[in-house]
Amino acid sequence: MTTKSLSSFIRASLLMLVLAALTSACGGNHRNQPYYEAQEPSEFFEDGKSSRPLVPNTVAQGQLRDDAHLYTGKQNGEDVTTFPFPVTEAVVRRGQQQYNAHCLPCHGFTxxxxxxxxxxxxxxxxxxxxxxxxAQPHGHYFDVITNGWGAMPSYADQVQPRDRWAIIAYIRALQMSQGADVKTLPVEERQRLDNPPTPATEGEGGGE
Ligand code: HEC
Known part of the structure; x- marks a missing residue:
């Protein structure tokens, strides 16, 4: 072994030793920590509970829901008439996917x-x-999804706030689609309506 390779061998060995010491120290600490099942009593805390309450005036990361528009669909107690973020094609597509998963079973495709x-x-x-x-403002739809409406249950647990807005954007698209004036469509779309593509393979093996 040359001097150079010997010294790098020693350095590598030392590094391994340090790593081994670190990991074993770490493992040891974890092993000594008491492990609690949820709701299990503890003798360590004065109140006898192992689950700790939230520290007053603190907010968990990502839980600061201070944007009333986004999280309640209301501003100054009134249903909002605008979206809390820009409605892009991606938002509407997300809304379609969420609508199909959560609303379609009752409200149907259209x-x-x-x-x-x-x-x-x-x-x-x-x-x-x-x-x-x-004619209802967007905020009304947000309220219905969040809190339910008459015979309809709340979907607050299944649909996160941003997805509720995406669904509303998609419902608006559905509403437009059913009441649209053909003249407002782009030329290509109008041509597609006038000359629908002939379904060449329909009926072959479809069984419907
Ligand atoms: C289990 C069936 C069911 C599902 C799923 C469902 N709804 Fe409904 N929804 C209803 C019924 C029933 C009503 C009528 C309630 C009434 O008037 O008592 C209703 C009413 C509504 C209304 C009209 C409220 C009004 O002002 O009259 C909206 C808007 C609505 N639903 C949106 C949604 C959206 C968005 C979803 C998906 C997140 C959804 N619903 C999922 C059954 C459902």
Whole structure:
């Protein structure tokens, strides 16, 4: 072994020793810590509980819900009429995916209120296309998803606030789609409507 390789061998060995010492010290500490099941009593704290309450006036990371617009859909007690963030195509697509997962079973593909659960006997929701519902501010929709409405349960646990807004954007798109004036469509889309592509393979093996 040359002097150089010997010294680097010694250095590497020392490093290994230090690492070994560190990891074993670390493992030792963990082993000595008491392990509690949820809600298990503890003799260590005065109140006899192992679960510690939140420290007053502190907020866990990501839990500061100080944006009333985003988290309640209200400002000064009134339903908001704007979105708390820009509505992009990605937001509407996310809304579609979330709508299909959580709302479609009752409200149906186009929002008419004829989803599968309703066809099996659940109360029929109001159609999203009724004027009285079209006219409701965005904040009202946020409130319905968050707190439920009449026969409809709350979806606050299943749908996070940002996704509630995404769903509302998608419902607005559904509402527009059912009441749109053909003249407002881009030329290509109008041409597609006039000359729908012939479904070449339809009926072959589909079985429907
Ligand atoms: C289990 C069935 C069911 C699901 C799932 C459901 N709803 Fe509903 N929804 C209803 C029913 C029933 C009503 C009518 C309630 C009433 O008027 O008593 C309703 C009403 C509504 C209304 C109208 C409220 C008003 O002002 O009249 C909105 C908006 C709405 N739902 C949005 C949603 C959205 C968004 C989702 C998905 C996050 C959703 N719903 C999921 C059953 C459902």
């Amino acid at each position: 929002g008419e209120g004829n989803g599968m659960i309703v066809r099996r006997g659940y109360s029929k929701p109001t159609s999203y296309h009724q004027q009285q519902l079209r």
